[in-house]
Every structure is written in C-alpha cells, then in structure tokens.
Amino acid sequence: MTATMQSSVGNPGAEKRGMNLTLRIWRQQGPTAKGKMVTYKITDISPDMSFLEMLDVLNEQLILQGDDPVAFDHDCREGICGMCGVMINGQAHGPQQTTTCQLHMRSFKDGDSIDIEPWRATAFPVIKDLAVDRRAFDRIIQAGGYISVPTGTAPDAHATPVPKADSDAAFDAATCIGCGACVAACPNASSMLFTAAKVTHLGLMPQGQPERNDRVVNMIAQQDREGFGGCTNIGECSAACPKGISMETISRLNHDLLGALRAGARPKS
Amino acid sequence: MRCVTSRWLGGKARVVIALSVVVTVTHATRRTPKASKTTSVFKKAVMAVSGIILVLYLIAHVIGNLKAFSGAESFNSYSGWIRTVGNPALPGATALWVIRIVLLVAVIAHIWAAVSLWRQAKRARPERYVTKKAVAQNYASRTMRWGGVIILAFIIYHILDLTTGTVNPEGFDSTPYDRLVASFQNPFVTAFYAISVILLGMHLRHGIWSATQTLGQSNRRREKTVSAFAFAFATLITAGFLLVPLSVLFGLID
Numbered sequence: 435m436t437a438t439m440q441s442s443v444g445n446p447g448a449e450k451r452g453m454n455l456t457l458r459i460w461r462q463q464g465p466t467a468k469g470k471m472v473t474y475k476i477t478d479i480s481p482d483m484s485f486l487e488m489l490d491v492l493n494e495q496l497i498l499q500g501d502d503p504v505a506f507d508h509d510c511r512e513g514i515c516g517m518c519g520v521m522i523n524g525q526a527h528g529p530q531q532t533t534t535c536q537l538h539m540r541s542f543k544d545g546d547s548i549d550i551e552p553w554r555a556t557a558f559p560v561i562k563d564l565a566v567d568r569r570a571f572d573r574i575i576q577a578g579g580y581i582s583v584p585t586g587t588a589p590d591a592h593a594t595p596v597p598k599a600d601s602d603a604a605f606d607a608a609t610c611i612g613c614g615a616c617v618a619a620c621p622n623a624s625s626m627l628f629t630a631a632k633v634t635h636l637g638l639m640p641q642g643q644p645e646r647n648d649r650v651v652n653m654i655a656q657q658d659r660e661g662f663g664g665c666t667n668i669g670e671c672s673a674a675c676p677k678g679i680s681m682e683t684i685s686r687l688n689h690d691l692l693g694a695l696r697a698g699a700r701p702k703s
Numbered sequence: 704m705r706c707v708t709s710r711w712l713g714g715k716a717r718v719v720i721a722l723s724v725v726v727t728v729t730h731a732t733r734r735t736p737k738a739s740k741t742t743s744v745f746k747k748a749v750m751a752v753s754g755i756i757l758v759l760y761l762i763a764h765v766i767g768n769l770k771a772f773s774g775a776e777s778f779n780s781y782s783g784w785i786r787t788v789g790n791p792a793l794p795g796a797t798a799l800w801v802i803r804i805v806l807l808v809a810v811i812a813h814i815w816a817a818v819s820l821w822r823q824a825k826r827a828r829p830e831r832y833v834t835k836k837a838v839a840q841n842y843a844s845r846t847m848r849w850g851g852v853i854i855l856a857f858i859i860y861h862i863l864d865l866t867t868g869t870v871n872p873e874g875f876d877s878t879p880y881d882r883l884v885a886s887f888q889n890p891f892v893t894a895f896y897a898i899s900v901i902l903l904g905m906h907l908r909h910g911i912w913s914a915t916q917t918l919g920q921s922n923r924r925r926e927k928t929v930s931a932f933a934f935a936f937a938t939l940i941t942a943g944f945l946l947v948p949l950s951v952l953f954g955l956i957d
Contacts, residue, residue: 471833521832523834523836524832524834525838554830554831554832555827556826556828556829557827621824621837622828623824623828624743624824654744655742658823661826663823663828664747664823664824665744665747665916666824667844667912667917668840668844670837670838672839673839674838681916681921681926682921684916685915685919685920685921686919686922688747688917688918688919689918689919689920695745
C-alpha cells in the first residue's frame, strides 16, 4: 500500500494504481454442507499486498456488510508453517512456486478473475469454505515420521558424524512444511511426496537408521488407510511444492519400501 | 534435548522421545504377507515388473515383424519356428505356450494393479476442482489409463486377426504372411493399428520413467537420462511397429 500512496503523492494527477478483481470463491458452510462458487468484486487492491492480505480486505468488507467472512487457514504468514494452502486458478498456492502467504498480488493483472478453492481430497475434508482438515498428515507422521532417542544429557555435537552430502540432502527434504500442496496438485490426490520427504529426511541420517524399515512400511500403510491415492510419477506434486521437494525422494521411498518388505518388515495393524 | 524430527504443522515441532534409555528396535508384529504387501507402492511394483516383462516381449516382437521385409517364405518359416522352438527337447509348441502364459500372467497383473490404483485415485478425490491447471503432466502421462484400455482392446483384436485369423479376411486357414497382407491392405485396420501403436509408444514413454521411479532406481542425476532413454526407446519401438503395416498399405509388401 506504501507504493500506492507514494505514487499518488509523487504524481497527484495520476490515477490510482489499485487493482480491481473478480474473485470466485468456494463457499461451504460446513463439512457436510453442499458448497458452491460465489463471485465477489473487490476494488483498489495494491499489487504489493500478499494474497492473504487481499482476502483480509475482502473479509473486512463482508463483515461490514453483515455477511459471513470467508474461512481460510493461515498462521505464520512467512512461508514456513504450511497452514495457508488454497487452490488459486487451478494451481496449489497459485501461479508462483511458493506458499499462498508469500504470493503477492503483483502476480495478477488488473481486471483478472481469480478462482479460489480448497484442497480437494477425501483425506482432507473441508471444514468450512477454504479451510480443510489436514490431520491425516499428523497421523502419517505418528505412524513412523520420528526417531526414538534415549533421553539424558545432550550428546556432543560431533558424537555422530554425518557426511555433508547426506546432511544437505536430508535438510532439503526436511524443508517440507506439510502444507498439502502435493496432495492438492496430484491427479490421484496422493500424499507420496509428503511421505517421501519425511522418509528421505530421516532415512539419510544415522539417527534414522534403527527404525528405517518399520518407518517406511507403517507410513505408507497409514497413507493408504487415510484414503490418499497412489503415485503415478506425473510430477505435479514437485512442481507445486513451495519448498521444491524433488521427485528423487519418491524414488528413495520406493527403494526403502521394497527393501523393507524384502527384509520382512510389515505394517502394524 | 534436541532430536531429529519432522518440522511440522504450525511450525511446532512434534518431538517423539522414547522413554527408555536404550534405543530398542521393535519389529512390527507380522501380519499375513497378502494383507500387508498390497500397499499402493507394492501394486506399483507389480505394475513395473509386469511392464518390464511386456517390454521385453515387445522388443522380440518388433524384431520378428521386420522379417516381413524378407518375403513370404522367410516370414512364414519364422512363424513356424516360433511354434517349434525348443524341439525336439520340448515337444510341440511348449516353449510358445510357456511364453504365452507368462505374458498372460503379466498382462493380468498389470491390469489388476492399474484398475486397483485407478479406483483408489477415484476414491481419493470424489469432488473435482472447478478449475485445475496441469503444470507437469504431459500427453503421455495423461493417457496412461485410457490409453491402456485402448491398447488392451487392440491386443484382443490383433490376436483374433493375425494369430487365430478369426476376424481376418483370409480366415484361419491361411499362412501368417497372407493374413498380414490381407489385414493391413484395409486402411481402417492400419489406422487402428497405427493409433494403438502410437498410444503404446506414449504408454512406454511414461511407463519406463515411472517404473524406474517405482523400483527406486531413479535419482536427481539419472532423471534426465532415464527420461531421454524412455523417449528414444518408445519412439524406436513405435517406428518399428509402424513400418510393416504402412509398407503393406503403400504396396511395398504384397
């Protein structure tokens, strides 16, 4: 908004630079209610606003008009919490490969029409409007996305050496924020990239080795139980991932899973 | 106490620390292999392995087809050889039937995995997006399922036409070479063949890449090579299969 103000101060005669947009937003009263796309006109949006700030402006207007504001998830607004995913014009988190909160209105043009929908997957039921329940991801983590460590005093930092290449690759995978964009973008609504990121992250570390086989079979079993689809290696997930988790992690998960099955690991019932 | 854990929803780390002082590795209680092995990834592995068997057959098949260029006698005697290969150690068409059974099992396994994963994908997203933009998919990956159905329909017709002769204008009493020529002189048959073989090429283009991923043999370094190989291999197989029917249609083989 600063830019708008500065430009109007600098050029008193210049017309306002705010954008006028048509929003088509999925409105759904509750988990079992039937939803539909509702059209809203919004005016004078600064190109420097984030996408969520634009939705805040819309909601303020709706509240002033006595309407129900649009429910959407958000938390940190700095791209690391993973709460704010919505489908924007058919792309998870919109046209930039980032989180919705880090998407700015300069990515759109004045007069654009923007479709906003929730993630759509059986495993991610809609709570209201654009907010979905992603606890299926929590349960996949609970099935094996952890390591068991002895308690006691903190070990020395150099007690367990990790090769640099491994720690880098593990950290790349660990940047997954569990936002669910991979599921949302996948034609099969598969959570493979998410699970693969966790399996890769822990599987590359020495601390992750003792539970490596059980981890992968249990996480995949839980993923299937939650009702996610299977992976067909199309790559929509990786292209939509705000953290750029690579398809390589999926190959690594498959490798670990087949190895674990051969070694006799079976999922807990 | 810090521990390696997943950074997680809400940015709040969920730290799971075992209460025991000693790290104990507990193996999950075993269930029957059938129940536990049929995960989505296991189905994908079945799809990949059966696909590889079928690809090996395709290589042999396309090489055999090219015999048509060396004349009727050579083609027919090759066809006869397939039926008697292994004789006299193996009686009659034993080797041929072994190959047929292996192929049939591979095809059934391939279809079982595909149908099962297709249904799982349908269940996973019952409500479709109003607007959905595809970024990474290509024509090959988009046509895997329906392309596969068309290829199956083609294979059934293909066997009835050229192997059994049931729907061939020359009938089942003819030589393989006569059946080949009679069939592909019909432009509609050649067109159906061409469409199916091109779909097969696209099926291979995505399938080879996908099988490499599924069997855990891909990584960032290999990705480009695998993709390039899949494209080149699929193009070569498609071109090889198109050569004979097009030559018949344009009178180069008669």
